[in-house]
Amino acid sequence: MKKLVIGLLILGLLLSLAGCGVIPLASEKTSGQPPQKAGVHIVTSFYPLYIMLLNITADVEGVTVSNLTRKETGCLHDYQLSPGDMQKLQGADILVINGAGMESFMDKVMRQYPQIPIVEASQGLEFIMHDGHPNPHLWVSLNGAKKEVDNISRQLASLDPSNQEAYARNSSTYIEKINQLQSEMHRVIDPAPQRQIATFHEAFAYFASEFDLQVAAVVEREPGSEPSAGELADIIEEIKNKKVAAVFTEPQYPTTVAEAIARESGVAVYALDPAVSGPDDKNAYLDIMQQNLEVLREALY
Ligand SMILES: [Zn+2]
Numbered sequence: 001m002k003k004l005v006i007g008l009l010i011l012g013l014l015l016s017l018a019g020c021g022v023i024p025l026a027s028e029k030t031s032g033q034p035p036q037k038a039g040v041h042i043v044t045s046f047y048p049l050y051i052m053l054l055n056i057t058a059d060v061e062g063v064t065v066s067n068l069t070r071k072e073t074g075c076l077h078d079y080q081l082s083p084g085d086m087q088k089l090q091g092a093d094i095l096v097i098n099g100a101g102m103e104s105f106m107d108k109v110m111r112q113y114p115q116i117p118i119v120e121a122s123q124g125l126e127f128i129m130h131d132g133h134p135n136p137h138l139w140v141s142l143n144g145a146k147k148e149v150d151n152i153s154r155q156l157a158s159l160d161p162s163n164q165e166a167y168a169r170n171s172s173t174y175i176e177k178i179n180q181l182q183s184e185m186h187r188v189i190d191p192a193p194q195r196q197i198a199t200f201h202e203a204f205a206y207f208a209s210e211f212d213l214q215v216a217a218v219v220e221r222e223p224g225s226e227p228s229a230g231e232l233a234d235i236i237e238e239i240k241n242k243k244v245a246a247v248f249t250e251p252q253y254p255t256t257v258a259e260a261i262a263r264e265s266g267v268a269v270y271a272l273d274p275a276v277s278g279p280d281d282k283n284a285y286l287d288i289m290q291q292n293l294e295v296l297r298e299a300l301y
Pocket residue numbers: 075076077137201202203
């Protein structure tokens with residue numbers, strides 16, 4: 001029995017290699033190094049996608065995942081690729097990106113690697129628009145995260161058909177876990193008396209829409225674009241007029257401006273996590289959202 005299982009695993013691995021066209025580098029033979037263990041190496045552009053991939057590829061033999069940008073990077077707005085990032089990119093068999101403009105800093109670089117197939121998590125999804133640009137933060141809502149997981153698993157399956165069943169099975173297991181948390185979140189957030197919130201940047205647009213909350217004010221359009229004195233006054237005015245429940249900071253960014261705004265407006269400050277950084281753990285997104293739920297349970301009541 002054991003031999004049969006090992007045989008099947010090897011067969012599966014061989015089929016997956018044939019399917020993906022992954023061949024160990026020929027130069028390794030001449031350099032005297034032992035040939036690298038071949039397989040499908042998936043590189044994700046940033047943390048939320050990395051966590052999705054840990055789930056979608058869980059226990060799939062021969063498939064490895066690494067994250068291009070450092071875990072603590074946060075949202076990728078205006079990110080610059082480091083030489084180390086470039087090296088990781090060169091080793092990718094498949095690159096998974098969010099799309100909707102989140103990785104626009106990579107456009108030029110990717111043209112240098114036309115051979116690396118790209119899986120786009122937001123492909124075909126509906127966007128909330130801001131000033132003519134799609135808001136890329138789909139994963140911050142649970143519906144958006146589920147759609148992206150499903151999207152990735154389907155596109156991955158077409159690039160690596162030998163593991164199609166495993167990807168589909170893993171993604172439905174993961175989506176079921178998100179469903180359970182989503183029901184619990186609706187049970188708590190739906191009846192909350194306070195519906196108006198102020199957030200640090202545009203990360204919570206989909207989340208707010210999903211739970212019927214109104215983002216009355218945004219402290220910074222994009223991280224790093226600090227509001228002018230005039231804009232600050234407008235934000236404070238908005239928060240007072242709309243009786244905003246709380247100003248939400250994000251753990252990845254400085255909180256000084258948001259705290260000053262909250263103080264001036266006389267409202268409380270809490271942290272909401274857009275799940276753009278965190279531990280190397282496949283349950284991290286669920287844990288972060290559970291923590292957000294605990295914060296909202298306090299802030300909206
Ligand atoms: Zn962002």
